[in-house]
Amino acid sequence: MTALGLMSGTSLDGIDVALLRTDGETHVSRGPAATYPYRPDQQAVLHDALQQARSLGTRDARPGILAEAERALTEWHAEVVNRFLDTHGLTPAEIDVIGFHGQTVIHRPERRLTVQLGLGPTLARRTGIAVVYDMRAADVAAGGQGAPLVPVYHRALASGVAERPVAFVNIGGVANMTWVGRQGELVAFDTGPGNALLNDWCERWTDIPYDVDGRLGGSGNSNRNVLGQLLKSDFFATPAPKSLDRNSFDVTLVEGLSPADGAATLTRFTAEAIAASVGLVPEPPQLFIICGGGRLNPTLIQALRDVLQAPVIAAEDVKLNGDSMEAEAWAYLAVRCLRGLPITFPGTTGVRTPLSGGLVARP
Structure with a gap:
């Protein structure tokens, strides 16, 4: 069809x-x-x-x-x-x-x-x-949970990828992961915030509704105390499968930070939430394929490479389209x-x- x-x-x-x-x-x-x-x-x-x-x-x-x-x-x-x-x-x-x-x-x-x-x-x-x-x-x-629904399509696309297990991580407003096992097994769930919180923060301070080229987050320092509080959310202790609403988190805890430090903290929050999710899959992925708008944020991609224990690549590196997936x-x-x-x-x-x-x- x-x-x-x-x-x-x-x-x-x-x-x-x-x-x-x-x-x-x-x-x-x-x-x-x-x-x-x-x-x-x-x-x-x-x-x-x-x-x-x-x-x-x-x-x-x-x-x-x-x-x-x-x-x-x-x-x-x-x-x-x-x-x-x-x-x-x-x-x-x-x-x-x-x-x-x-x-x-x-x-x-x-x-x-x-x-x-x-x-x-x-x-x-x-x-x-x-x-x-x-x-x-x-x-x-x-x-x-009603989400995520994309995993069965990820499995179809994974037929062209040699590494197993492989993880597709989509970073839109909310971030989610699809884990495809050696025999095509599927595990999938929302990992935490994607771009939504960062977008809202950037629009508030720059009038641009996203962090252009990750520059604002890249110019600041993440606040470990605030990160620790954000990562204490009950969501992260909940086993998979699980899903989030866009408004499940808010920026209250970063209110006292500078625009750059707030952006850096929210960027790191997305990355560390994804890293924490690796403990919920049966076997650590050998490769992370990043899809969605988040893959265009170099500061976020570097943060993911800092915290994940396997190669992190964009969808385009395996001839897929991360925007249209x-x-x-x-x-x-x-x-x-x-x-x-x-x-x-x-x-x-x-x-x-x-x-x-x-x-x-x-x-």
Whole structure:
């Protein structure tokens, strides 16, 4: 099947689009990909939605700005799909399915609650393409963590990597790890904060919503006392599988630090949380492949090399695309959903048995 994946991550930087031809199993042929950055006004809508969502108690409620934000977000995605198809000379008839992540605004699996804004039926009508959406909900309803969902795609990609075990570490707003064992075994979980806290801190002090080239963090010194407090969170003592909401941590403990030292501390926090997670997998990885926006932060990559006991490389070093991997995964997962194949597993989300998921909307 030919599928498009759409990913709007927790870092609120934009919409990633990727084309994939796949059977949802071992065959993967990667096509073009692109990122469409959010405008400041769009980011403001999503920030407001995240704040409003803190009070959500049920999956279907859309109080305050949430209903308006969901409609707007869906329209933005429809526009992006049409632009992408036009750019690459494709028609809707050539695409079998869209995997639509939507925007996570709250993720509380302990309350069996996860909400990704996005109207699948509206997107299907606007694009003329079948849409698979709301892929986390079935897993959470069955007692799973609802995240991460990308591991089964990581396993497909790992067929081109010689080292075993190998770890894929995605550093988006939240960081997560997929461990692929010698026989293809999967263990996956969120490791802790990714870029979200650092992005918020940098936007506060520099008006730029991320640490450009890791310069702010690289110019400061991490505070070991603050790091120690951050790493005492109960989350790190919780066994895998486990997952996080973007807002599970905040920057209160770094409030008294300078902008540079705060950035350095938050950068190191992400790295040390990833290092701590190695104790949760059956065997230490022989290689760490870094994906997501975090791989573009040299200060963070150096911090990872300081604390991990194996080579640390970017996805591109093994001919993968670290920017589009999650969007590719959503295309892959959409095909698996259509075929009734599982997308979550006991070792990835803690669900009792392998489970498919997602809702299908047809134009």
